[in-house]
Amino acid sequence: MKAEGNIVPMVMSQIKKGESYAEVESIIQNAVSTLSEPNKLASLEKLHAELDAMNPLDFNSTEWNACRYARMYLRTQMAEAI
DSSP, X not given: OOOGGGHHHHHHHHHHTOOSHHHHHHHHHHHHHXXXXXXXXXXXXXXXXXXXXXXXXXXXXXXXXXXXXXXXXXXXXHHHHO
């Protein structure tokens, strides 16, 4: 996961497969832990923007729920990173 430029698509695909809130949190935490400090906030912002741009009609209810929770969780992580 060292290719920091490719982290957003990879994390997005993993989040959609998340079956619980704890799993979604773990996916995000693991991804962020691999980033270098200057890139953390920028990557969190990119991931949040991708989640904001999603259309709920493109997902089944489980995928959408995981993505919706990821948006909320990312907001708290971004606030802590500042």
